[in-house]
Amino acid sequence: MAGQPVIRADTVLGPSFAGRVVTGLLPYAAVVVARHLDLIYLTQLERYSSARLRSWVARHWRIILDGRGALAQVAVLGAGIVLAWSPLSSIPGFGYAGTGILYIAWLAAGRWLSARYASLQVSQRLQWTPRTVRLAAVTCVLAVAAMLAAAWLTAAVLSQLTAAPRVLLVGIGLAAGLCVMSEAAAGTILVANLSLAPWERTVNRRFYAQAATRMRRYPGEVVGITGSYGKTTTKFITAALLQRRYSVFKTPDGVNTTMGIVRIVREALRDDHRFFVVEVAAYGPGEIREVCEILRPRFGILTAVGVQHLERFGTPERIAEAKYELIASLPPDGLAIVNADDPNCLRLAERAGREGRRVRLYGIGEDERALSVRGKDVKLSSKGSAFRVETEYGAAMFETRLLGGWNIGNILGATAAALECGVPLEEIADSVRTLAPAPKRLEIREEGGVIKLIDVANANPRGAQMALEVLSQFEGGSKILITPGLVELGQIEAEENRRLGRAAAAVCDYVVLVGPQQTQPLREGLREAGFAGSRVLTARHADDVADCLNAIVCEGDVLLYENRLPDSYLEFA
Numbered sequence: 001m002a003g004q005p006v007i008r009a010d011t012v013l014g015p016s017f018a019g020r021v022v023t024g025l026l027p028y029a030a031v032v033v034a035r036h037l038d039l040i041y042l043t044q045l046e047r048y049s050s051a052r053l054r055s056w057v058a059r060h061w062r063i064i065l066d067g068r069g070a071l072a073q074v075a076v077l078g079a080g081i082v083l084a085w086s087p088l089s090s091i092p093g094f095g096y097a098g099t100g101i102l103y104i105a106w107l108a109a110g111r112w113l114s115a116r117y118a119s120l121q122v123s124q125r126l127q128w129t130p131r132t133v134r135l136a137a138v139t140c141v142l143a144v145a146a147m148l149a150a151a152w153l154t155a156a157v158l159s160q161l162t163a164a165p166r167v168l169l170v171g172i173g174l175a176a177g178l179c180v181m182s183e184a185a186a187g188t189i190l191v192a193n194l195s196l197a198p199w200e201r202t203v204n205r206r207f208y209a210q211a212a213t214r215m216r217r218y219p220g221e222v223v224g225i226t227g228s229y230g231k232t233t234t235k236f237i238t239a240a241l242l243q244r245r246y247s248v249f250k251t252p253d254g255v256n257t258t259m260g261i262v263r264i265v266r267e268a269l270r271d272d273h274r275f276f277v278v279e280v281a282a283y284g285p286g287e288i289r290e291v292c293e294i295l296r297p298r299f300g301i302l303t304a305v306g307v308q309h310l311e312r313f314g315t316p317e318r319i320a321e322a323k324y325e326l327i328a329s330l331p332p333d334g335l336a337i338v339n340a341d342d343p344n345c346l347r348l349a350e351r352a353g354r355e356g357r358r359v360r361l362y363g364i365g366e367d368e369r370a371l372s373v374r375g376k377d378v379k380l381s382s383k384g385s386a387f388r389v390e391t392e393y394g395a396a397m398f399e400t401r402l403l404g405g406w407n408i409g410n411i412l413g414a415t416a417a418a419l420e421c422g423v424p425l426e427e428i429a430d431s432v433r434t435l436a437p438a439p440k441r442l443e444i445r446e447e448g449g450v451i452k453l454i455d456v457a458n459a460n461p462r463g464a465q466m467a468l469e470v471l472s473q474f475e476g477g478s479k480i481l482i483t484p485g486l487v488e489l490g491q492i493e494a495e496e497n498r499r500l501g502r503a504a505a506a507v508c509d510y511v512v513l514v515g516p517q518q519t520q521p522l523r524e525g526l527r528e529a530g531f532a533g534s535r536v537l538t539a540r541h542a543d544d545v546a547d548c549l550n551a552i553v554c555e556g557d558v559l560l561y562e563n564r565l566p567d568s569y570l571e572f573a
Contacts, residue, residue: 027110028178031117035182036143038120039064039189040136044127047257047283048135048200050193057186063120064186123542123564131200138192143181146188151177204259211265212294220273222295223417226280226288226326227303227339228319229460230410231256233402234303235279236438237414241431245423246274253439256281258291265294275421282322283312292329299420300326301337301413305344307489307496308460314490320344327352335360337416339409340369360420362412364405373416375408382473389429393419396429403442403453403470406463411435442470449555459486459563461496467562468500468507477556478509482545484565485515485522494521501525512537512548515565 039053046052057064126132155173159166181188215222223238225231232253239250251264256279269276278295282288305320313319327336327348338349340363349359360372364387375398378387384401387408400411411432418428437443443454451474455467464486471479481504485497501522504511511526513519516538526536537548542564553559 027114031113032182035185039185041121041126135192139188142188142192147177147181150180207262211262214265215294219271221275222297223277223299224280224297224326225301226323228306228308229463230303231279233438233441234410234413235277237410238417239277241414241418241428242275244431247272248275249273250277251279261291285322288325298334299417300330302345303339304342306460324348335420337413360416362416373412375412393425396425398429398432400432400435402435404466406466451558453560456561456564464500464562465503468503471560472507474558480510480559481508482512483562485519497521498525502529505529505531510535510552514539
């Protein structure tokens, strides 16, 4: 205001005033940066979909807004504004002393906020891809702009209403700016993501075009694999059966989306790879068709059509239609290899036959179905399985260390593909003996006399039930299930989790539920089956599981880790 004396900073808080300002801002800045990075991480988990990020924010707004933290900041800010407005602030010396007191309170609140902040990056960490860097850069510009605008507006308004020292007004303005920057983080990320969308679409189209050009020149053949479950393991098995005879390249574990496959095609696929084995996933209609237009597969394996991702697709029929996109993309001389043990797959195979496509069926049993590859005389144990395989090329006994009856189906599908590619049956049987589990798909680990079955890819009802069957085959100590339950099942999710709880009660000695709220249906299923409540432990999220297990695990126990959800599903409060 006119006539207000110029205030020198070094007369307010001493010669290190600037350093103290930085010290006062650091705890808040740390929380602001951490919150923005966490939200960028969640955007990455939601595949940069603004709609899915908005949905996550709507479900977790209490975490995003952090009511207690905001209240602490508002309380200190309010005290500062009251001080600035008070007639006492015009008394020489008092305003400066009040500024010092306010600074100490602000610093204490900032350190409290920093100490209590819990990162949302629990099971994984943010991956710094070029797209993530672009999103972070735009977010930083928007966040700093919002902070400075809020700081300037606050200080400007107060300067017209009070004669408080300018240093106090600037401090209040910066505090208000940081508060806005922190609590508006989700909005900043959404605006940044939306503003980058046109650019990202342009980048993607360029990458797609480069990958499509690369695949037109690729001299080898592509084996595409899809299904609601089983596709990753079938990919690993198919590649293993082919690579005894050919140079084979498969997509890395976890790479199954269009953009991920495009990157692999551009950066890693070579002309001397005789076969390219690709796992193709879909989170919505049209995604498999999109990637197949680039890949142009000659062989397509359909492992299963189930209710996984029902929440995203809406109906089972839409899931089936999405999986059929792989078969529909095959050329006239292509081959669809379909699991006849899955009724939904069988219907799609019949449809393909009516359309004049080549189809080979595989399955287990001694019925009258015309199967190209049939598994019979199956013997399962905790060490693996043995079974007889009959094909048009002859028959052979297979043995494998892979656990679970459904892995026999995965082996049969991969066998059908290998036979079509010229690998002899005897050579296939040899390779099957040495197969190792795909990472985190019923992978066995033994640590300190405790057996761990790691089955933490996003679970589905059928796979979870079969994992429990595998657990039941082990003898010795206690059988312990650790699970957050099943997700993305839409309206049937609660009932499927209750069913899983009832099945677990028949097998397990203890159950550790991960996530108090989302596992309520599982708990209900356990209770309905008469499972003792004292044998059900609850962990807030994955980091708390070890504490639960320390209280119950003994040497000789068998632990089944069934499913591990992305952090976007975890409970943090």
